[in-house]
Amino acid sequence: MNGFWYRKKRLYCEQVSVAKAAATVGTPFYLYSQAALERNFQVFDSSFREIPHLTCYAIKANSNLAILRVFRSLGAGFDIVSGGELFRALKAGADPQKIVFSGVGKAQEEIDLALKHRILLFNVESAAEMKMLEERARSVRKVAQVSLRVNPDVDPRTHPYIATGLRQHKFGVPMEDAAELYRIASRSRHLRIGGIGCHIGSQITRLEPFVDAVKKLKGLVAALSASGIHIRHLDLGGGLGISYNDEDPPPPEAYAKAICEIVKDMECTVLLEPGRVIVGSAAILVTRVLLTKQNGSKNFIVVDAGMNDLLRPSLYGSYHAIQPERVNGRGLWKADVVGPVCESGDFLARDREIQIPKKGDLLAVMNAGAYGMVLASNYNSRPRAAEVIVKERRMKVIRRREGFIDLVRGEAVNPL
Ligand SMILES: Cc1ncc(COP(=O)(O)O)c(C=O)c1O
The missing domain is CATH 3.20.20.10 (Alanine racemase)
Structure with a gap:
């Protein structure tokens, strides 16, 4: 159960169309299904019901406060690895007696x-x-x-x-x-x-x-x-x-x-201390096609999300399925899906058979909930993406998109 499905050839998160969410918040953004988060936690936790246990969600996998709050309200404890994660857990209302510090x-x-x-x-x-x-x-x-x-x-x-x-x-x-x-x-x-x-x-x-x-x-x-x-x-x-x-x-x-x-x-x-298995499948990264290009025999789909938004493919060569927001029957194209960052390692997929895209199309990078947003950076002075959660027909921005002003917060203009 991952909360993402097609209705009349359009991709939905629960009852909210991905296109509508994109029109509201812009791209790129992480989109979470609250039902999937809850269900993943409950399935995991209840599987241990026959023994005394405490499921301490590993915050490092995804540390958004609203997501921590979802798990806290289901009785989760938390596994932290820094003072910052402790701060987040407490802010989300965690019981300190359910926190382990790794x-x-x-x-x-x-x-x-x-x-x-x-x-x-x-x-x-x-x-x-x-x-x-x-x-x-x-x-x-x-x-x-x-x-x-x-x-x-x-x-x-x-x-x-x-x-x-x-x-x-x-x-x-x-x-x-x-x-x-x-x-x-x-x-x-x-x-x-x-x-x-x-x-x-x-x-x-x-x-x-x-x-x-x-x-x-x-x-x-x-x-x-x-x-x-x-x-x-x-x-x-x-x-x-x-x-x-x-x-x-x-x-x-x-x-x-x-x-x-x-x-x-x-x-x-x-x-x-599960992390990935709870949040991994519960989110997609929604990105827009900026352009397509061919270098010799190689095809590229350049999108507005890069390695600064989702590092896993560049860091580990990880595979993420990429699905179109709208199924258009245009046929398939073999291409690399790449971001705008100035690194050859900036890719989301390589040599992938993908529905022939057009400028402006939306793509969903699947299973992006774990080690996605938490590894995002401002490399190339790119503001970090927004995060949105959906519950049935409602959606809420749980992290606003950064602006340029966020990029320079804390910096001094004048050197010595
Ligand atoms: C100490 C510790 N606990 C839990 C986790 C969560 O692991 P996973 O997301 O694979 O469940 C990690 C991740 O590396 C970890 O280092």
Whole structure:
């Protein structure tokens, strides 16, 4: 269920025509289906109903306040990786006792802010971080709940940039170091052992890597328990993939079933940090064709959204389906869909069979809800796109389009 469908050959988001939304806000813009956001969250969360759990939506995937509010109102917790994400979560009304703080490099001010708000767990990724957390907690007379992020050395078989659970990656601590780190934590009056966790990567389309990682963690929790270290939260991170092209990832129900099977006899609350699987399919990026051109035998469709709006194709070579707003029966053309940015790497699709476009046509870049707007930049001094949410027949701008004045905010005209 992604909320986007055709009626009389025109693309709709729920009951709002994409053409109407484009006429109202201009292009490019991200368009979200609230029904899809809600349903994706509920399907995921309810798949774990047989075990004590908390679904902490990973804000990094999409951090718009209105979207966070949708999940908060469905009972979500949040996974944050910065002070900025903590600020966003609190602004969206999150319960701090449902916030977990991940990330390999937390700054002192970020730790202080999280301590002040008494978040549920700090996912600690090194001995140095634990030392710093202890010092900060002591100085503000608070107790920090520690959850060690261990590195289970499992290959998630995804793009190398988004694999995170192998020994050579910067994330987490080796499993064999965990017991000693927990012992250090248990000696401090300002640290409390709260949990253990892992996150092995993103856009994972098979169950085996998850199953391997959870089994390893279960073994470690048993070994820790035998040495008197009792773990109350088991944080399994995020990572479940979606279908952008021809991938066939397990549905959340199958993912949950495989995990529940392993953890159901553990005395832990399971924490989950899904991002992509919740928001990925719930949005499109709507862009307008500026012109078409041919360089020799190569065809190009130049659109008004570029790598500054959606970086994934340029960054990872990611595939996003591109669909016309209006099905016109003009036949197909093989072309690159490219943006206006001055980089050869600025493309949304390469060698794609696409309905023959005309200047002014609208195109929808599908499955753009995760790691889309959050990775947008002002490169080439391009104002960032608007974001719009639709619920049934209503639509609302949830981030206004930037103007030129936004580009220079905070800059000084006069040098020394
Ligand atoms: C610690 C952590 N948790 C959760 C996520 C969310 O991952 P995904 O969007 O693949 O579910 C990430 C993403 O990289 C992460 O680093």
